[in-house]
Amino acid sequence: MLNPFRKHPELIVHGAHPLNAEPPLPKLRDNYLTPQDLLYVRSHGDLPELDGEAHRVAVEGRVSRPLSLSLADVRALPPRTVRAVMQCAGNRRADMRGVRPVKGDPWAAGAIGCADWTGAPLAAVLEAAGAETGDGLHVAFTGADTCQPSDGGAHFGASIPMAKALDLDTIVAFAMNGEPLAVEHGFPLRIVAPGWAGVRSPKWLSTVTVQDRPSDAHQQAGDYKLFPPDMRPDTEDLSRGITIDAMPLNSAITEPAPGAEIKAGRVAVKGYAVATDRPIIRVDLSGDGGRTWVQATNEDHGDARWGWTFWHGTLDLPPGEHEICVRAWDAAGQTQPALPDDTWNFKGYLSAAWHRVRVTAA
Amino acid sequence: MLNPFRKHPELIVHGAHPLNAEPPLPKLRDNYLTPQDLLYVRSHGDLPELDGEAHRVAVEGRVSRPLSLSLADVRALPPRTVRAVMQCAGNRRADMRGVRPVKGDPWAAGAIGCADWTGAPLAAVLEAAGAETGDGLHVAFTGADTCQPSDGGAHFGASIPMAKALDLDTIVAFAMNGEPLAVEHGFPLRIVAPGWAGVRSPKWLSTVTVQDRPSDAHQQAGDYKLFPPDMRPDTEDLSRGITIDAMPLNSAITEPAPGAEIKAGRVAVKGYAVATDRPIIRVDLSGDGGRTWVQATNEDHGDARWGWTFWHGTLDLPPGEHEICVRAWDAAGQTQPALPDDTWNFKGYLSAAWHRVRVTAA
Numbered sequence: 001m002l003n004p005f006r007k008h009p010e011l012i013v014h015g016a017h018p019l020n021a022e023p024p025l026p027k028l029r030d031n032y033l034t035p036q037d038l039l040y041v042r043s044h045g046d047l048p049e050l051d052g053e054a055h056r057v058a059v060e061g062r063v064s065r066p067l068s069l070s071l072a073d074v075r076a077l078p079p080r081t082v083r084a085v086m087q088c089a090g091n092r093r094a095d096m097r098g099v100r101p102v103k104g105d106p107w108a109a110g111a112i113g114c115a116d117w118t119g120a121p122l123a124a125v126l127e128a129a130g131a132e133t134g135d136g137l138h139v140a141f142t143g144a145d146t147c148q149p150s151d152g153g154a155h156f157g158a159s160i161p162m163a164k165a166l167d168l169d170t171i172v173a174f175a176m177n178g179e180p181l182a183v184e185h186g187f188p189l190r191i192v193a194p195g196w197a198g199v200r201s202p203k204w205l206s207t208v209t210v211q212d213r214p215s216d217a218h219q220q221a222g223d224y225k226l227f228p229p230d231m232r233p234d235t236e237d238l239s240r241g242i243t244i245d246a247m248p249l250n251s252a253i254t255e256p257a258p259g260a261e262i263k264a265g266r267v268a269v270k271g272y273a274v275a276t277d278r279p280i281i282r283v284d285l286s287g288d289g290g291r292t293w294v295q296a297t298n299e300d301h302g303d304a305r306w307g308w309t310f311w312h313g314t315l316d317l318p319p320g321e322h323e324i325c326v327r328a329w330d331a332a333g334q335t336q337p338a339l340p341d342d343t344w345n346f347k348g349y350l351s352a353a354w355h356r357v358r359v360t361a362a
Numbered sequence: 363m364l365n366p367f368r369k370h371p372e373l374i375v376h377g378a379h380p381l382n383a384e385p386p387l388p389k390l391r392d393n394y395l396t397p398q399d400l401l402y403v404r405s406h407g408d409l410p411e412l413d414g415e416a417h418r419v420a421v422e423g424r425v426s427r428p429l430s431l432s433l434a435d436v437r438a439l440p441p442r443t444v445r446a447v448m449q450c451a452g453n454r455r456a457d458m459r460g461v462r463p464v465k466g467d468p469w470a471a472g473a474i475g476c477a478d479w480t481g482a483p484l485a486a487v488l489e490a491a492g493a494e495t496g497d498g499l500h501v502a503f504t505g506a507d508t509c510q511p512s513d514g515g516a517h518f519g520a521s522i523p524m525a526k527a528l529d530l531d532t533i534v535a536f537a538m539n540g541e542p543l544a545v546e547h548g549f550p551l552r553i554v555a556p557g558w559a560g561v562r563s564p565k566w567l568s569t570v571t572v573q574d575r576p577s578d579a580h581q582q583a584g585d586y587k588l589f590p591p592d593m594r595p596d597t598e599d600l601s602r603g604i605t606i607d608a609m610p611l612n613s614a615i616t617e618p619a620p621g622a623e624i625k626a627g628r629v630a631v632k633g634y635a636v637a638t639d640r641p642i643i644r645v646d647l648s649g650d651g652g653r654t655w656v657q658a659t660n661e662d663h664g665d666a667r668w669g670w671t672f673w674h675g676t677l678d679l680p681p682g683e684h685e686i687c688v689r690a691w692d693a694a695g696q697t698q699p700a701l702p703d704d705t706w707n708f709k710g711y712l713s714a715a716w717h718r719v720r721v722t723a724a
Contacts, residue, residue, distance in 0.1 A: 226691075228644070229654075240657075246693055248697075249694075249696055281604050282588075282590070284591070292592065293591050329604075332610050333588055333608065333711075334610040334714075335705060337699045338700060338701070338704055342699070342700055349695075
């Protein structure tokens with residue numbers, strides 16, 4: 001049952017060990033549901049090649065019936081399919097580098113994708129284990145992957161609060177778009193915690209622990225925190241970091257590409273927008289760096305609480321250099337900040353300012 | 363049972379007919395729960411002085427048992443108290459006037475307040491009436507107030523989608539902070555639709571109609587829409603307006619006051635922040651127009667899904683002129699845009715950029 005790693009030849013590889021790669025943006029925009037081989041890969045160690053029949057997930061901690069679940073056991077539970085965006089907390093980090101240096105891989109806007117994830121609700125697994133489900137509890141996960149020394153060295157670990165664990169849309173997933181998970185996406189089982197940063201959806205799931213505190217693994221306790229803009233690497237103070245869970249309103253231009261030389265006149269612009277669990281109500285496009293705006297057309301994908309929105313529009317661009325910008329609005333009338341500096345933090349997380357692409361029209 | 367109008371002498375009155383008034387910001391910040399006589403008043407016509415015993419609310423439309431409810435009937439249902447912010451869609455409109463002209467009263471940051479609202483869940487009223495509750499339905503309200511000709515002339519009317527109507531936190535309220543509603547706040551009964559613009563919480567409630575479309579009253583069909591930034595009064599096109607429901611992330615400085623002359627050194631800054639149904643995770647303060655930031659202290663009010671957050675902090679301000687700014691972050695890692703221009707629209711709604719106060723320190 002081993003599922004071979006099928007890296008798409010066009011993936012942009014930021015690092016091979018561990019493998020961190022994202023798709024070219026035009027490719028990402030080709031399909032509302034991102035194919036597995038085009039979904040960004042974020043890993044913290046070598047990709048574990050697990051045996052889908054032999055692998056077990058331990059469910060333990062504050063449970064009355066500890067479990068050792070096989071893939072077949074999870075498949076035997078009533079399945080649930082959730083259409084959800086998965087994105088890295090560092091998506092669009094590259095845009096922050098122009099402000100001040102940031103740590104971490106320089107993700108463009110491709111560390112994101114949307115898929116139909118199928119699995120068993122985590123709530124059903126917790127119920128089968130007779131888990132306590134009080135408000136102050138957390139559900140901690142570990143993966144079978146061993147992280148690089150710089151990422152804490154131990155097994156990957158993260159946790160979510162009980163309320164998120166009990167949301168029926170949080171699942172123990174065994175399939176992406178109807179296919180078994182690929183090795184790089186967590187075969188045989190991963191968590192999918194919709195709307196939240198990918199770090200809270202561990203891959204190669206090996207333990208699920210109900211406990212009275214967040215995970216003390218490096219990915220929960222020592223990283224993936226939003227630090228204030230006055231902090232630098234040499235003044236890092238974990239107590240001032242806020243755990244990154246839900247991801248903010250964001251949007252990106254997938255075409256034209258940065259630096260593109262295009263034909264002057266009516267220029268087609270395409271991209272995506274996403275807003276945690278809120279619908280996108282409007283997308284604005286500017287051809288002059290945000291001085292004036294026109295509205296893009298949001299494509300209709302039906303209602304998907306955790307999905308993204310594809311949009312397209314046109315700008316009239318005379319010959320010359322132009323800065324194309326996009327900003328989205330969510331159903332609470334919220335829009336994005338204008339400048340990368342507005343959300344800058346030295347770890348480069350939550351980069352969600354207007355996306356800007358400079359082009360030359362001739 | 364008539365409840366006399368008790369306007370606080372310090373309210374800032376934007377207009378007397380209809381009455382539109384807001385409290386001074388330091389007063390607003392004195393109490394986490396805004397006293398009735400300090401809550402902003404937004405009205406569209408003369409304040410109806412209704413007889414609390416004789417008044418009836420008709421529940422009609424797609425219902426199997428039309429009702430005519432008295433205040434006593436609503437009080438007889440199992441009560442629910444919801445701690446929720448009420449705010450005008452035009453709160454902070456004044457900040458947009460510096461960009462380009464806007465229509466409407468120049469609200470400062472005081473067209474907002476937070477209270478414990480007590481009433482019966484609207485869902486219970488709908489159930490008692492045997493209402494249809496399908497997804498595509500709307501619940502339309504009218505008030506007993508007759509609007510000014512410029513506001514459509516007819517009775518005030520607005521609607522909410524069925525999903526919002528069935529949220530148990532949406533109530534037919536008869537009390538604010540444990541007191542009967544004051545005349546200016548809707549005596550004897552009003553809707554409270556938490557997290558949404560005040561326009562969706564009609565006062566002096568007189569009809570509740572279950573129907574297959576939004577209300578066609580002026581306040582729903584012809585006003586309270588978010589228009590794009592390229593639209594002007596002479597190009598108004600209702601089809602391009604988006605109905606304003608939920609309100610965005612916002613924050614404001616309540617002290618010091620704009621133009622204040624203060625003592626140089628450590629300066630105390632206070633204010634509020636609010637984020638629809640999300641917790642506020644951090645509030646940043648700047649004494650130099652947003653170049654550098656420090657964090658304010660969020661005060662602990664317990665968990666209130668629809669409440670606001672009071673914060674306080676200090677800035678070190680040398681002698682001279684300074685621009686103090688505040689911006690808040692919500693639990694999805696979302697923050698506010700920097701400039702009033704970033705959300706500008708000619709109706710002046712959803713003014714939610716960083717709040718800026720200029721002071722002189724000596």
